[in-house]
Amino acid sequence: MLNYIWLALIIIGVMVAVWGDWNDISTNRYHNGEAYETVLQLSNTPILPLRQSQVYQCTVVYSEELGIMQRAELTPGAGNSGSLHIFMDDNTPPLWREIFKAQKNNDFLFAHVKWESISDQKFPTRMTFDPIRFVKLNNVTNEGIIKYAKIAVELAIGLIGIMALWLGIMKIAEQAGLVAKLAGVLKPITTRLFPDVPADHPAMGAMIMNISANMLGLANAATPLGLKAMEELNKLNKKLGTATDAMCTFLVINTSNVQLIPATVIAIRASAGSSNPTDILGPVIVATTVNTIVGIITVKLLAKLSVFRRQLTTEV
Amino acid sequence: METFVNIISTISILAIPALILFIVIYGAIKKVKIYEAFVEGAKEGFNVGVRIIPYLVAMLVAIGIFRAGGAMELLARIIYPITNLIGMPAEALPMAIMRPLSGSGALGVMSEIIKTHGADSLIGRMVSVMMGSGETTFYVLAVYFGSISITKTRQAVPAGIVADVVGIVMSVWLVNLIWG
Numbered sequence: 001m002l003n004y005i006w007l008a009l010i011i012i013g014v015m016v017a018v019w020g021d022w023n024d025i026s027t028n029r030y031h032n033g034e035a036y037e038t039v040l041q042l043s044n045t046p047i048l049p050l051r052q053s054q055v056y057q058c059t060v061v062y063s064e065e066l067g068i069m070q071r072a073e074l075t076p077g078a079g080n081s082g083s084l085h086i087f088m089d090d091n092t093p094p095l096w097r098e099i100f101k102a103q104k105n106n107d108f109l110f111a112h113v114k115w116e117s118i119s120d121q122k123f124p125t126r127m128t129f130d131p132i133r134f135v136k137l138n139n140v141t142n143e144g145i146i147k148y149a150k151i152a153v154e155l156a157i158g159l160i161g162i163m164a165l166w167l168g169i170m171k172i173a174e175q176a177g178l179v180a181k182l183a184g185v186l187k188p189i190t191t192r193l194f195p196d197v198p199a200d201h202p203a204m205g206a207m208i209m210n211i212s213a214n215m216l217g218l219a220n221a222a223t224p225l226g227l228k229a230m231e232e233l234n235k236l237n238k239k240l241g242t243a244t245d246a247m248c249t250f251l252v253i254n255t256s257n258v259q260l261i262p263a264t265v266i267a268i269r270a271s272a273g274s275s276n277p278t279d280i281l282g283p284v285i286v287a288t289t290v291n292t293i294v295g296i297i298t299v300k301l302l303a304k305l306s307v308f309r310r311q312l313t314t315e316v
Numbered sequence: 317m318e319t320f321v322n323i324i325s326t327i328s329i330l331a332i333p334a335l336i337l338f339i340v341i342y343g344a345i346k347k348v349k350i351y352e353a354f355v356e357g358a359k360e361g362f363n364v365g366v367r368i369i370p371y372l373v374a375m376l377v378a379i380g381i382f383r384a385g386g387a388m389e390l391l392a393r394i395i396y397p398i399t400n401l402i403g404m405p406a407e408a409l410p411m412a413i414m415r416p417l418s419g420s421g422a423l424g425v426m427s428e429i430i431k432t433h434g435a436d437s438l439i440g441r442m443v444s445v446m447m448g449s450g451e452t453t454f455y456v457l458a459v460y461f462g463s464i465s466i467t468k469t470r471q472a473v474p475a476g477i478v479a480d481v482v483g484i485v486m487s488v489w490l491v492n493l494i495w496g
Contacts, residue, residue: 001473002457009378017385139384148380152372156365159459164361169336171357172343172350216328221335227364227463234464241467248472251460255416255453256479261324262448268427269444274435278321280444283490287449290486295479302471311470 013144017136025133030099032131038062040074040113041122048118050076060086060127067091074113084111084127102132159223166224170206179205193253193296194246196236203232207250217259226254242311245303252295257288364463371462375454379417388413403496404442404488407433411443412484416453416477423447438495445487453480 024030043057050056055073062068068091076082085108088100092109100109113125173179183190183204190208191199198204206229213222233247234240243251262284269277302308343350382388392409399409407429414422426443433439453476461469 002467002469005454005473006374006378009382012391013378013381013383013385013387016387016390017381020386136385139386140381142384144380144382144384145377148376149373152376153369155376156369156372159368160361160365163364164358167360167364168354168356168358169339171353172348173339174357175348175353176339176343176346178339178342213331216324216331218328218331221332223459224361226460230460230464231360231364234466237464241465243461243466243468243470243472245471247461247466248470248475251457251469251472252475252479254460255451255456255476256483257449257451259448261321261328262444263325263328264423265426265444265448266321268423268430269435269440272427272430272435272440274440277435278318280441280448281321283445283487283494284448286490287445287483287486291449291479291483294482295475298478299471299475302475305471308470311468 014137014140017140020136021134024135030102030129030132031095032133033128035126035128036062038113038125038127039122040072040115040125042074045121046118050074050082050118052076052078060084062093062127068093073108080116080118081112081114084113085109086111098135099129099132102135102138103130162220163224163227166221167228170209170225170228173205174202179209181205182208193249196244197233197246201232201236203229203236203246206232211253211258214254214258215260217261217263222254226250239312244312248303249296249299252299253292256292256295258292259288260285367465368459368462371458372455375458379454383418383421399488402485402488403492404484405439407439408442408446408488411446415446415450415484416480419452419455422450422452438491441495442488442491445491446484449483449487450480453477 039061041059041061043059046056053075055075058072058074060070060072062070070086070088070092072084072086074082074084085105086096087108088097092100096109103110109129111127111129113127115123115125117123170179179202180200183200183202186204186208187199190197190204194204194207206225210222210225210229213225229250230247233244233250236246237244261281265280265284266277269280340350343353388410391413392406396406396409399412400406404412411422411425411429414425426447429443430440435441435444457469457473457476461467461472
C-alpha cells in the first residue's frame with residue numbers, strides 16, 4: 001500500500017508540475033521577451049555621461065496613474081544599457097512579484113534597461129526581464145527534493161539526543177521492574193487491544209507510556225517511547241520486515257492523535273486575537289476520540305482480511 | 317474549560333521532570349546501577365536516529381515533490397465537489413489534504429487561513445479543529461516503521477487513512493453543528 005502511495009505522490013507531483021509549466025509557457029504567463037516602456041528618474045542630477053559600473057539611485061516609473069513608481073538602483077553597462085535592481089513596494093504589479101519570486105534574488109527584482117540618449121535627470125527606457133521558464137519544475141527540484149531530503153536528515157539527527165535520553169531512562173525503569181509493573185496496571189484494556197502481546201511484556205509498558213505522553217502533548221517524549229515500544233514489539237515479530245497486528249494497532253493509535261490539549265493551535269489562535277482561543281477544545285476532543293475509536297475498529301477488522309493475514313505467514 | 321486546560325497544561329509541564337526524577341529514584345531504591353543502565357540504554361539512541369534516515373528521506377521527498385509542484389491545489393479542485401457535500405468550505409480543503417502529509421505545512425496553512433479569515437470565523441475554527449484532532453500520519457508511519465526496518469506495513473496504512481478521513485469529517489460536522 002505504501003508502495004502505491006509513494007509512487008502516486010511522486011508521479012502526480014511531477015506530472016502536475018510539468019503540466020503547470022507547459023501551461024505557463026503556452027500562455028506566456030510571464031510575458032517573456034516583452035519590453036516595458038518605462039521612465040527612469042535619477043535621484044540626483046547626474047554628471048553625464050553616466051559612468052559604467054557605478055550605482056545610481058533612481059525611480060522606475062511604469063505608470064503614474066497606478067502609482068507604479070519603484071525605487072531602484074541603476075548600474076550602467078556598455079552602450080546605452082544597464083541593469084536595474086528594483087526594490088518592491090505595495091504597488092508592485094503582481095506579475096512582477098511572481099517574476100521576483102522565480103528569480104530568487106534576495107531583496108530585489110532584476111531587470112535590463114536600454115535607452116536612446118540621456119539629456120536630463122529623467123529619460124525614457126525600455127525595460128525587459130530575463131525569460132522565466134519551468135518555475136514549477138524548479139520548485140520541485142529545490143523546494144521539494146533537495147530541501148526535503150535535507151529536512152529528513154535534520155529531523156532524524158535532531159531525534160538522536162532526546163532518543164538517547166529516553167532510551168536511557170527506560171532502561172533504568174526496565175531494570176527496576178517499573179515497565180512491567182506499569183503494564184500490569186492497564187492490563188484489562190491493553191490485553192484486548194494487543195491480544196498477541198503477553199500482558200507483562202515490556203512492550204506494553206512502553207506503549208502505555210507513549211500513549212500517556214501523547215495525551216499530554218509531550219511530543220519530545222512520545223516519539224522516543226513509541227520507538228522503544230516498536231523495538232519491543234519487534235522482539236515478538238516472527239517475520240522481520242513485516243508489521244505484526246499489534247504494531248499496526250499501535251501505529252493507528254499514534255496516527256490518530258490522542259492529544260488532549262493542542263497547545264500550538266491554541267497559541268496561534270490566541271495570538272491571532274481570538275476572543276476565546278480554547279473554545280475549539282470540545283470538538284477537538286470529540287473528533288480525536290471518534291477517529292481513534294474508528295481507527296482501532298478499522299485496523300482490527302482489516303487484520304482479519306486474508307490479504308493481510310497471508311503476509312504474516314507466506315514468504316513474499 | 318479554562319480549569320481543564322490549566323490542569324492539563326500544569327501536568328504537561330511537570331510530567332517530564334517528575335517522571336525522570338521518579339524513575340531514577342525508584343531505580344536507585346531497587347539497587348539498579350542507574351548510571352550504567354542509563355548509558356547502556358542511551359547507546360541505542362544514535363542507531364535509531366540513523367536507522368530512520370532512509371525511510372524519512374523517502375517519505376518526505378515524495379511529499380515535497382507533491383507539494384512543490386502544485387499538486388495540492390489541483391487535488392483540492394478535483395475533490396471539491398465531494399467535500400462541498402459534507403459542508404467543508406473550499407478554503408479549508410488544503411488543510412484537510414495537508415494534515416496527514418506535513419506537520420509544518422499544515423501549521424502554515426492553518427496560520428494563513430486564520431490570518432485571512434480570523435480565528436473566530438467558521439473556517440478559522442474548522443482548520444483549528446482539524447489541526448488539533450489530526451496527526452501527520454505519513455511522518456509517524458515512516459519514523460515508527462523505519463526504526464525497526466519494516467517495509468510491509470499491512471493494514472496500518474489503510475486504517476490510518478480511514479482514521480484521518482473520519483477525523484476531518486468529524487471536525488467539519490462538529491464545527492458546522494456548533495458555530496454554523
